[in-house]
Amino acid sequence: MLKPSLFLLSLAALSTHLPHASAVTVYNQDGVTAVSAAATGTGAASATATASWLSSLAAYNNVTLTPPALPNPMPSTAFSISVMNSAQDVSGLGIQQAGDFFGFSVEMSVVEQVIGKNATYVQVPFLNLLATVADRAGRVRVRVGGNTQETATLVGSLPNNSMIAKDKTDATNPTDTPVLDFTAEMIYLLANVSSLVNVKWYLGIPFNDTTNLRLQIAEAAESILGDNLLAFQVGNEPDLYAAHGHRPQDYNQTDYFNDFGIVVNAINNDASIPTRGNLVAPSLQGTWTLQSVFDTGFITSYSSAISILSVEQYPDNNCAAAFPDAGFGAPVNPQDVFPNYLTHLAGKNLIAPYLPSIPTAQQAGKQFMMFETNTASCGGFPGVSDSFGSALWAVDYGLQMAYSNFTGALLHIGGQDVSYNPFTPPPTNISTTHGWTVGPIMYSTLVLAEALGTTNTSQVMDLFANNNANSTPAYAIYENGALARMVLMNYMTEQGGQGAYTATISVGGGQTGEANATPSQVKVKYLLAPSVAEKDNVTWANQTFGGRFECDGRLSGTEDIQTISCDTSANTCQIPVPAPGVALVFLSSAAQGATDPTQTQTYATTAVTKSANTVSINPSVLATSNGQSGKDRSLSSTSQGSSDARRTVGAPGATLLAMLVLGAWAVAGALRR
């Protein structure tokens, strides 16, 4: 089997005046593009070859589930969808959205593995992966933070010229999360990434100690990142502080309001933080309601300080498996929860509690973001979180959030001890021979980016298609006020020749007096895999990131965009949707050109062409990978000591008891991400 060559890019050796790059083409030492290595993505070979020490790490687990049975009764597999052509004729459309709706949340402790060792050694697969999204969306939003941001400290220097040190243990922290020291090199790393791919950043200001604020990260980031910095999160899940022992047991919304005010005042008095009004809060996990925080006067008091109101939510948790000794009871069998993800209700139910708060945010002129999310906290469910089903779940969930007026969502990336990562580098000691592992959920970011496009005017409508059957959701996307694209989904896996459906769509000519606007043909891109349980063989318009350990960050294969002719006398187009699968239907060539990376010259706001977008890096300027240099622990996981078999909760018994008294559900939701 050919292996992709992995290189770390030496930015120092490159011109500092590179254009914003949309694709970084890396050649291996034989002068052969590494793309050929990432090719077919059968996955079968790598799965059987995967050593057991690798499959014991959640990110590379070998659990393959059984697709659920077909629904009984079956939904119709031949149904019509009639859509309006003009947004004005549709009631209940979501607000205008940008193609970068889905971004990523990178746990701060895995920055070295995922983003780069330092500002001059950037992980090329990371650049390439982000470029696949930036190509389609115009830009990508990435948050660096998580539990680790709360106690992280920017220091002048670290031993051995390290960028991040996480050897200290925070004895008070029950999340097994290491305490981080980092240098400004980390911010330079992010700046250097942004000079190659259009990435915009969210960072977190530590909030563990309001008597000793550490605003250095904000000071450094504003001067180093400039416009590439979007906002600073202040407080990560403050509604869990008491449960986690980070604040007194009676810590409540008023205390949080007061703590937040201390940070706002300090920023206002810090001349080294020139930007105002770019804070993200309250980032609740759900133990407190948003309304209970708003009731303290939070929005009115801090309106000039906040740009984004935020929540963080996962639909389930796998804490019982991640922390077997912590009293969470019997581990969940992933097979049992798999069907929960394979329904249109999944995303809807997850965001339902937040819908009443969104108009409040809109009235205050604030964005409303799902700042950290994924399939299940405490590491995800092996076989679920890394299945094609998770990609379908995320496409539906993302579009549902866009329809429901969220303004963005960030998919979380942990270490090798979680199974839900959009992408995971190989373990350090095999990084010269193995490529990255791209999770099926990564493809959902491409689908969302292309569905929403680059004009910032896309409005999403849930079509409640097929009598609102939960297995066959469909969405319409209006752009500049007119229907541009549709997304047709199928959660079923074909069994006994059953499961696939054909939607007969017609545009305009509805009851509002619209004229027929059904095109004579449509273009369709499919997201496909043989079953919802598939882990490796996933294709987007016939292109793939490959199976486990096969990816250098680029899609390989020949793009295949289907053309479907419509019936111009009946004014209908018949769109087949395999089981399982997603069809992205482009209703016009303009609707396709606006989002299709094969036609990047049509980007409305950039002058760059496809060829100018491709940076070819000569092998002579590439250093070899991080090789054997890193200590396994410091490069292996989100949570200190948790990537191996001895998973224990590092909390003193008393803290743990206090947590459990408050309810396992709330604690479980955020115990470890």
Ligand SMILES: *[C@@H]1O[C@H](CO)[C@@H](O)[C@H](O)[C@H]1NC(C)=O
């Ligand atoms: C799956 O991985 C485990 C170790 O985690 C190993 O014992 C088992 O043989 C593997 N199964 C397959 C089918 O590769």
Ligand SMILES: *[C@@H]1O[C@H](CO)[C@@H](O)[C@H](O)[C@H]1NC(C)=O
């Ligand atoms: C960056 O990291 C690489 C790989 O660990 C190392 O060889 C190099 O010396 C580092 N550069 C700086 C400036 O620290």
Ligand SMILES: *[C@@H]1O[C@H](CO)[C@@H](O)[C@H](O)[C@H]1NC(C)=O
């Ligand atoms: C906050 O975190 C810093 C850095 O880890 C630590 O030195 C400090 O003691 C912590 N403060 C509190 C109140 O826990």
Ligand SMILES: *[C@@H]1O[C@H](CO)[C@@H](O)[C@H](O)[C@H]1NC(C)=O
């Ligand atoms: C620095 O590097 C040396 C040599 O590799 C090693 O022995 C030492 O433990 C390192 N120190 C720290 C603090 O990592």
Ligand SMILES: *[C@@H]1O[C@H](CO)[C@@H](O)[C@H](O)[C@H]1NC(C)=O
């Ligand atoms: C929080 O606790 C303080 C002190 O007991 C109390 O005065 C305040 O009303 C409480 N706030 C809320 C929102 O319950």
Ligand SMILES: *[C@@H]1O[C@H](CO)[C@@H](O)[C@H](O)[C@H]1NC(C)=O
């Ligand atoms: C989203 O916002 C628009 C404009 O304010 C509104 O018409 C629509 O009903 C909202 N959608 C939902 C699901 O609340």
Ligand SMILES: *[C@@H]1O[C@H](CO)[C@@H](O)[C@H](O)[C@H]1NC(C)=O
């Ligand atoms: C890499 O490390 C793992 C354990 O951390 C070990 O089992 C494996 O044999 C090592 N592989 C190589 C190629 O060194």
Ligand SMILES: *[C@@H]1O[C@H](CO)[C@@H](O)[C@H](O)[C@H]1NC(C)=O
């Ligand atoms: C879309 O919004 C982004 C972020 O605000 C902006 O950079 C970009 O120029 C906008 N694109 C268009 C076509 O207005």
Ligand SMILES: *[C@@H]1O[C@H](CO)[C@@H](O)[C@H](O)[C@H]1NC(C)=O
């Ligand atoms: C990969 O999946 C596609 C369907 O999505 C199927 O046609 C193809 O045969 C599969 N390839 C392998 C090697 O399993």
Ligand SMILES: *[C@@H]1O[C@H](CO)[C@@H](O)[C@H](O)[C@H]1NC(C)=O
């Ligand atoms: C799909 O990609 C494969 C691999 O590149 C290629 O052999 C095949 O021709 C492509 N299929 C279509 C229909 O383009």
Ligand SMILES: CC(=O)N[C@H]1CO[C@H](CO)[C@@H](O)[C@@H]1O
């Ligand atoms: C473009 C850019 O931000 N370059 C930075 C890369 O990182 C080094 C530090 O190692 C900075 O000196 C450069 O300014």
